[in-house]
Amino acid sequence: MNSSVDALATKMKWRQIWQNWLDGLFGTPLNTLITVFVVALLFWTVPSLFRWLFLNATWTGSAKDCALNTGACWAFIGAKLRFILFALYPPELDWRPSLVICLLALLLVITGTPKFWSRHLVYLWIGTVVLIWMLMAGTLVGPRVPTGRWGGLALTLLISVVGFACAFPLAVLLALARRSKMGGLRTLSILFIEIVRGVPMIAILYVAMLLVPMMLPLGFSPEALIRAQIGLTLFVAAYLAEVVRAGLQSVPHGQAEAASALGFGYWRIVRLIILPQALRAVIPALVNLAIGIVLNSTLVAVIGIFDLLNAAKNAANDPIWLGFYDESYIFVGLIYFTLCYSASRYSLWLEARLRASK
Template sequence: MTTHTFKPDLPPPTMSVGVLGWLRANLFSNWFNTLLTLLAIYLIWLIVPPLLKWAFIEADWTGTTRADCTSDGACWVFIKQRFSQFMYGFYPAELRWRVDMAAWLAVIGAAPLFIRQMPRKAVYGLGFLVVYPLVAFWLLHGGFLGLEDVPTSRWGGLMLTLVIASVGIAGALPLGILLALGRRSNMPAIRVISVTFIEFWRGVPLITVLFMSSVMLPLFLPEGLSFDKLMRALIGVILFQSAYIAEVVRGGLQAIPKGQYEAAAAMGLGYWRMMGLVILPQALKLVIPGIVNTFIALFKDTSLVIIIGLFDLLNSIKQATTDPAWLGMATEGYVFAALVFWIFCFGMSRYSQHLERKLDTGHKR
């Protein structure tokens, strides 16, 4: 009896493995796909080389004045010269360490919140949210405890953008949670008030809200009471944003099964304890990604304060491009602004996606 031995396997056809196989499967599988690939390559060839040439190869990086920009490419000298204005606005140069300090305190203070094993995270987080704004206000505005007063009219640049966005979200969050609870309430009057408030602010553009807060708010207030421009913008932003937060939180409240409400009621908890101890901790955890997305939208919307004459990042750049010494730098200026906004927004959206994945696992059955 002879034993049968198998021949060794033949290698797969060269056309189906390796780089060639990948190309065939992903780019040239049929005539239509090939056409699309060629079209895409043409598009890339049309956009990328001129862009690289403009932004890097033919760009000017060194110098101090417009005359130093001799080549055809971008003139990054402009950005370098005006960088501090784009970051701090008209904040007095010798006091800018206070802005830096506030920023570093925010980073250092918030860092423990991102450590997963950190004990008593919620307590720390709440404490941070209460203490930090006071410290930041003292550092940025000053006027007491030995720091010189810097009026908000001198604030500007990226710093102002960040201030509006963070104060906006911090103010809108509690108001939004209350509105969401109101909208889910069993009491018809509370529900009607909340729904009207939410739908009104969601139906109008932020620009009209800013116009309203800048021209109508002074009319609404009693004589003698007045807010500065930044405060008025912040009030508008907070009211506007709270409606959006309310809708996000409502989504979280609706996702909590009815059993949780019933269990809490069966334990003898009243409404506020039921919400505070059982429902909201679960609901808010569910909507963290949604809140981050709202924050991204708010961060982009802060650029609208240009309409009421605040000098945020975009307005600082717009003003700089109209400077007679630097005419024709609009492209460089707006590309730089776009880059800054993009880094912040893209970073946050990545973080929100990461959170979504992390939080998701707990709810899969």
């Protein structure tokens, strides 16, 4: 008996879904028109795209083999994979940026797992950031590599993660200062945040690139990548400060007052009571900002740094593999998409989890 009722219910459910689709696609004349139009558009574009991407594509060989085919040249990606991932880094030391990518991935996975959330994470971050920087520079082992030769995926991940890590303490201080009762401190914080947020990132990079060396005495100017990294960090800090401030506002005043009545000092209240709750409240916004940083980091290309996107563009500038820009951009587009899509899925998962734990 039961099973036939179940079967009926399932059947009804499917019928309902089918009906919803029909209504959505053909419910009104306008819907029908839109459906026909979209199907025609797909019919017109998808097969030729499919042919270009797969059927007529060249998977191995040289640029000459690719020229004989009408499809995409994936052999190009094979030949240029190293360059896109590590760019100008000396090829004999490729293990270093590879290890950096792995370490960063591990750091992000650990950070993303709620089980590991504790103050030890702070030490882990400081340790990892210092370690990867020294690894890339060759401070610990082997020949030193100037920052001018860092590049590719390793560089994109590095400047994004280091930017976020360095901006974080700054952002917390800025957010606290903006809510502080000390007028001078508050004004300074508001000034910094609003000025940086009112200026496009590219202008900050130009300042870091062109003005900073002129303002410092000759020979004291740090390398271009470090200047760009500082610019990026300051930019991120301003946005991050606003996110953190939103978190601070979500913690009821009464808690700080109660802690104060119990004899807690300001910093202990912030550290033990306010920040843990405030940050937890804004995790989705933090992930969102992190995605923004990864995408924004592509702007360093305009000051001549070989990040992932710039490496992809330059890969197709090699006279031997000239002009495979479409393949190159599609490939790095996929990498960016993977990074950002997994971050956004993670954010959704985490939101659901945090809601459940409340």
